[in-house]
Amino acid sequence: MKRIILSSLLLIMLSGLFAQDTKKLKTYLDAKQFDKAKAEVDAAISKNPADPVALYYKSKVYAELAADPQFKVLVPDAREQALEAFKKAVDTDKENKVFLLLTQDRYKPIFDVYQGYYDAGVIAFNSGANGNKADFDQALTLFKNSDMVGRYIFSKKWALSEIDTQLVLTVGKAAINAGKKEEAVIWLKKLADANITGTLNDKTSYQLPYQWLSFYYKDAKDDANFLKYISLGKKNFPKDDYYDAVMLDYYRDKKDYDALFKKYDEIVAAYPDSMQYHFNYANEGFIYVYNSDAGTKINNKEALLKNVGVELQKALAIKPNDINTNWMLGQYYYNAGIDLKEMANLVRGAKPEDVKKKADLNAQAKEIFSKAIPYADKALSTLEGSNKKSDKSKYKSIVDLMQRIYSSLNQSDKAKSYQVKYDTADARFVN
Numbered sequence: 455m456k457r458i459i460l461s462s463l464l465l466i467m468l469s470g471l472f473a474q475d476t477k478k479l480k481t482y483l484d485a486k487q488f489d490k491a492k493a494e495v496d497a498a499i500s501k502n503p504a505d506p507v508a509l510y511y512k513s514k515v516y517a518e519l520a521a522d523p524q525f526k527v528l529v530p531d532a533r534e535q536a537l538e539a540f541k542k543a544v545d546t547d548k549e550n551k552v553f554l555l556l557t558q559d560r561y562k563p564i565f566d567v568y569q570g571y572y573d574a575g576v577i578a579f580n581s582g583a584n585g586n587k588a589d590f591d592q593a594l595t596l597f598k599n600s601d602m603v604g605r606y607i608f609s610k611k612w613a614l615s616e617i618d619t620q621l622v623l624t625v626g627k628a629a630i631n632a633g634k635k636e637e638a639v640i641w642l643k644k645l646a647d648a649n650i651t652g653t654l655n656d657k658t659s660y661q662l663p664y665q666w667l668s669f670y671y672k673d674a675k676d677d678a679n680f681l682k683y684i685s686l687g688k689k690n691f692p693k694d695d696y697y698d699a700v701m702l703d704y705y706r707d708k709k710d711y712d713a714l715f716k717k718y719d720e721i722v723a724a725y726p727d728s729m730q731y732h733f734n735y736a737n738e739g740f741i742y743v744y745n746s747d748a749g750t751k752i753n754n755k756e757a758l759l760k761n762v763g764v765e766l767q768k769a770l771a772i773k774p775n776d777i778n779t780n781w782m783l784g785q786y787y788y789n790a791g792i793d794l795k796e797m798a799n800l801v802r803g804a805k806p807e808d809v810k811k812k813a814d815l816n817a818q819a820k821e822i823f824s825k826a827i828p829y830a831d832k833a834l835s836t837l838e839g840s841n842k843k844s845d846k847s848k849y850k851s852i853v854d855l856m857q858r859i860y861s862s863l864n865q866s867d868k869a870k871s872y873q874v875k876y877d878t879a880d881a882r883f884v885n
Contacts, residue, residue, distance in 0.1 A: 479511060483518065488525040491515045506543040510552045510563070513540035517566035521573070533574075537567050537603060544610075561612050568607060571600035572621065579628055590632035597625040619650050623659060626666075635670060642667055646683055651690045661691055668700055680704070695725070702738075711742055712753060715761075722765065729772035733779055736765035740782065744789060762786060777833045781852055784830030787822050788859050794819035795862070823862050830855050846883035850876055 482491035495515045498508040516536035519525045526532060540563055543552045556563070575596030582590035601621050608614045622644050629638035642663035652660045664687030671680035684704075688697040698721050705714035718735040725731050739762040743752055752758070763786060769779045798815035801808050834852045837845055853876045860868035 488519050488522055506546045506552045509539045509543035510555055513563045517563055521570050533567055533570050540564055568600055568603040571596050590628055594628040594632050597628050617648055646686055665696055729769045732765045732769035736762045777836050780829045780833035784826045784855055787826035791819045791822040823859050826859050841883055841885050843883050850879045
């Protein structure tokens with residue numbers, strides 16, 4: 455933090471002032487005999503409670519008392535008294551005596567109070583992190599006191615900045631951990647609204663305000679503020695995909711599927727090498743088409759299904775042996791074959807053109823069913839060597855898919871062999 459340096463002229467002016475009156479007090483302070491220093495300054499205050507110089511020295515002594523493990527028990531509210539004495543000394547300093555002392559000390563007394571609150575808050579916060587949850591409340595109070603002193607320092611133009619970024623962030627963290635969301639909002643908004651993105655030594659922690667606020671307002675269903683902090687976060691941290699992921703959740707919750715898939719288009723364009731994003735896009739589209747609630751109108755079904763296939767192939771190109779991608783491609787072609795079979799079943803006419811259309815659709819279905827086999831088989835073969843119980847459900851689902859594919863192809867022997875695999879799966883997945 456910045457300090458104001460005393461000019462040589464002021465140092466000369468100050469030399470010799472109060473030398474005899476404060477000599478003993480300074481000796482006690484230098485020797486860290488804070489109990490004796492307290493007695494000395496208390497005696498001075500008792501003689502003249504309004505003496506700004508005595509009040510100033512009280513602030514020095516009491517700040518030291520508060521920070522010392524041995525002596526802080528003498529005055530439990532020493533830091534509060536130090537701050538009160540300091541303010542009163544400054545406010546009543548008609549002859550600039552306190553100002554001269556203050557500049558000589560390089561503003562140490564008030565910064566000791568500021569730092570003292572902060573250090574005590576850190577201790578309480580760490581205690582809360584170690585399981586004493588109630589200490590997060592204490593940490594919050596101490597950090598807020600530190601900020602209060604900091605605002606006083608800034609108001610006097612002695613140092614600090616309009617937003618004490620590290621401290622404000624710390625207050626926000628304490629409020630979150632104390633379960634005081636409304637207070638967390640107040641403090642984290644100070645950083646986000648000022649577009650704070652980091653400090654010289656910390657480029658990552660300042661994502662918290664944007665992420666936490668967007669989550670808070672999404673949960674509160676405050677769309678305007680949710681979108682505001684998502685937008686700010688995306689602008690200030692363009693390489694962080696958190697904001698894209700949250701927008702996917704937002705559109706999904708709103709059932710705004712046009713916006714959802716448009717966002718996926720943006721994401722896969724931004725992260726073309728992400729196997730997971732390609733797979734998630736395909737999975738989302740597949741679920742929308744085949745697992746939506748009854749009566750849901752599927753917009754652009756054919757185009758969307760085509761895109762599902764494209765995204766799955768992109769995912770497979772990045773990770774060819776991925777079980778889930780191969781499994782989904784098997785499902786993708788199997789469902790496409792079922793769609794064709796259903797279309798064929800709707801053709802009921804006896805005219806030659808109807809008979810031909812039905813036959814063509816059934817032939818196309820057979821071809822598509824056959825396309826599903828190598829993908830489902832690859833997913834299954836990858837699991838064949840496992841005997842972990844965690845793999846059993848997936849294994850049985852893929853086996854069931856293979857059985858249905860071969861049943862649709864009227865290959866009953868193959869279908870029965872997969873029924874046997876299904877029936878014996880429980881015995882093989884035992885670990």
